[in-house]
Amino acid sequence: MNPQFLVDGLIAGSMIGLGAIGITLTYSILRFANFAHGEFLSWGAYIALALSGALGFLFSALKTPVGPFSFGWSLPLAGILAILLTGMLALLLDAILFGRLRAQRGAVIIMVMASFGASLALRSVLEFIFTSKPAYYTKALQIAVNIGGGLRVTPDQMLALALTAVVVFAIHLLLTRTGIGRSMRAVSENPALAGVVGIDVRMVIRAVWIVGAGLACIAGVMAGLLVQIRPYLGHDLLLPLFAAAILGGIGSVPGAMLAGLIVGLSEAAAVQLIGAEWRAAISFVILVAVLLIRPRGLFGRQA
Amino acid sequence: MILDLLAYGAFFLTMALTYAIMCLGLNVQWGQTGLFNVGIAGFVAIGAYASALLTTPETAGRIGGFGLPIAAGWFGGALVAGVVAYLIGALTIRLRADYLAIATFGVAVAVQLCVLNLEALTGGAFGIGFIPRPFAELAGNPLAFGLSNAGLLIAVVALLYMALEHLVRSPWGRVLRAIREDEAAAQALGKNPTRFRLQAFTIGGAIMGLAGAAQAHFIGFIAPDNYMPILTFQVWAMLIVGGSGNNRGAILGAVLVWGIWASSAAAVSTFFAPEQQARAASLQIVMIGVGLCLILLLRPRGILGEVRNVSRHIRKIMKSDDAELASRFLSKD
Numbered sequence: 263m264n265p266q267f268l269v270d271g272l273i274a275g276s277m278i279g280l281g282a283i284g285i286t287l288t289y290s291i292l293r294f295a296n297f298a299h300g301e302f303l304s305w306g307a308y309i310a311l312a313l314s315g316a317l318g319f320l321f322s323a324l325k326t327p328v329g330p331f332s333f334g335w336s337l338p339l340a341g342i343l344a345i346l347l348t349g350m351l352a353l354l355l356d357a358i359l360f361g362r363l364r365a366q367r368g369a370v371i372i373m374v375m376a377s378f379g380a381s382l383a384l385r386s387v388l389e390f391i392f393t394s395k396p397a398y399y400t401k402a403l404q405i406a407v408n409i410g411g412g413l414r415v416t417p418d419q420m421l422a423l424a425l426t427a428v429v430v431f432a433i434h435l436l437l438t439r440t441g442i443g444r445s446m447r448a449v450s451e452n453p454a455l456a457g458v459v460g461i462d463v464r465m466v467i468r469a470v471w472i473v474g475a476g477l478a479c480i481a482g483v484m485a486g487l488l489v490q491i492r493p494y495l496g497h498d499l500l501l502p503l504f505a506a507a508i509l510g511g512i513g514s515v516p517g518a519m520l521a522g523l524i525v526g527l528s529e530a531a532a533v534q535l536i537g538a539e540w541r542a543a544i545s546f547v548i549l550v551a552v553l554l555i556r557p558r559g560l561f562g563r564q565a
Numbered sequence: 566m567i568l569d570l571l572a573y574g575a576f577f578l579t580m581a582l583t584y585a586i587m588c589l590g591l592n593v594q595w596g597q598t599g600l601f602n603v604g605i606a607g608f609v610a611i612g613a614y615a616s617a618l619l620t621t622p623e624t625a626g627r628i629g630g631f632g633l634p635i636a637a638g639w640f641g642g643a644l645v646a647g648v649v650a651y652l653i654g655a656l657t658i659r660l661r662a663d664y665l666a667i668a669t670f671g672v673a674v675a676v677q678l679c680v681l682n683l684e685a686l687t688g689g690a691f692g693i694g695f696i697p698r699p700f701a702e703l704a705g706n707p708l709a710f711g712l713s714n715a716g717l718l719i720a721v722v723a724l725l726y727m728a729l730e731h732l733v734r735s736p737w738g739r740v741l742r743a744i745r746e747d748e749a750a751a752q753a754l755g756k757n758p759t760r761f762r763l764q765a766f767t768i769g770g771a772i773m774g775l776a777g778a779a780q781a782h783f784i785g786f787i788a789p790d791n792y793m794p795i796l797t798f799q800v801w802a803m804l805i806v807g808g809s810g811n812n813r814g815a816i817l818g819a820v821l822v823w824g825i826w827a828s829s830a831a832a833v834s835t836f837f838a839p840e841q842q843a844r845a846a847s848l849q850i851v852m853i854g855v856g857l858c859l860i861l862l863l864r865p866r867g868i869l870g871e872v873r874n875v876s877r878h879i880r881k882i883m884k885s886d887d888a889e890l891a892s893r894f895l896s897k898d
Contacts, residue, residue, distance in 0.1 A: 289663075294663060295663035295666055295667055297603070297666075297670070359858055359862070362862055363861065363862065366862075368865065369599070370662060370663065371599065371601045371662050371663065371666070372861060372865070374601055374663050374666050375601065375801065375805075375857075375861065376857075376858050376861050376862075378603060378798070378801070379798075379801075379854045379855075379857035379858045379861070380854065380858060381854075382794075382795070382798050382850055382851075382853075382854040383850070383851045383854030383855050383858070384854075385850075386847040386848070386849075386850035386851045386854065387847075387851055389843075389844070389847035390844050390847040390848055390851065393843065393844060394843065497794075500670070501670060501671055501674050504667045504670070504671075505671075508664070508667070539678070539681070539682045540678065540682065542674055542678055543674075543675055543678050543679075545671070545674075546671040546672075546674060546675045549667065549668065549671050550656065550668070550671070553656050553657055553660065553664065553668065554656060557660050557664070
């Protein structure tokens, strides 16, 4: 087997892991499987595309590629703004939909269904605005660098891997070393008790949406940069995201990241062994295997 | 002109009723039992392909094509979809409620991949053609053909409706609702929630398979494109609009939502230039998505809502003068 699958798998796994962290946080703190999470990836990618295009139009100096990378400063700047805007989108969705359903105290599954409806509506809005034609941040071509062992990596891919490592480390610090992180973990353990001891649950819910959507945006921009931007970008990643969140154990951030890498590597291995057309089935196989053998996942509590 | 309208009406009704069958299947799973299935398109596709394989004439380069009668295909489609539903249910129903949702989403993705890639079995992206159509000998006369197909579907839906109403009112149906409303109480009465849920999920899956088979035979041609996630979404919208938990609501919702869908599709193709039609079609989906969320927020019961079913023994007491005793049974409402 060509060892190149390691690189492809780690790249895909980084995106899946970042997205799965958001799924696992909403699942453990808001207590429902959010089918609209994939759309945060797509919206993040498209918001960055629109902003980066606008910045490049206004200041054409921002379009010239930075160092060895294929994009100019307009993309990182647009990416930071897009993270904020995707967070706003998640908060808006919570204010007009999920928050109201929470207030009605209906069944959890109503929230799941609402997220399903929201996901279709959000995706179709993107399809309406940008059409289903694939888009790209940049037309520049990149030469892959040989890093030994027969592995070839483009500078963009190396940047994506490094960025993922930094972001995951930052999220880990946020959850374990800061007040809001501790509050988040307390609400995930026991929301009623957390409220009793004076934790602002609404604040925690806002933080969950912003962190989850922000990470989804980063994953979406990475997917857009390294592959392409399509309205179905998030939808096609949704099953891998869920598979990773469940494999890692619901509520476990390191678990979600590790499981994301496992799913990504398995997909890349399957592309070589079985064929690219079966790539999407791998997540389903992993999902079924986890539910069959160890439903709580690698690091989760009892399911 | 009137004959044309009548023929179109029959065509519309037949299509709407195939959706009504899916909707009735979903009502067994969600309406009666509270099981969330996001993979409706997958189960419908399984039924359609199984039936097509059983009934189509032998074709070079494709496995299957047994040339069996249509009824055998319908039965086979329902059976295969039921078996898949049973397997997925057995895997996930004992776990958290939304694990089932995620697993059924996976089924839809996996089925879509299989029909695309198992070309020797499913014809790949080109699908399967020449599926025998009921009353094919009438095809020369569109009106007679349309009316007899509509009649067949009306009969199927009516039979299914009566069978399901019977099930809903049976002790079995009451156990399902008891589990949905208060699992611990039902368990305390000695009912095994997992087993009853699994039965309901399997029956619902089989009905969806039957719907897929019926639709495939009516259209005469199937391709992977017919079973995209949008199908799942439409069926959900139909059940929620009509009123989940209510079999008549499921049928009403199917006809109503299919009517809205078909007429907005017609509006899109009339009022938009061809190059803008794909865009306008995506607005159509936004509209239905927002509509579903609005109904969940504003009128979760749907148009008809659930009818309260109680045992005929209690109804007897209610009719008698002992109102106090009856009210004790119904105090929860």
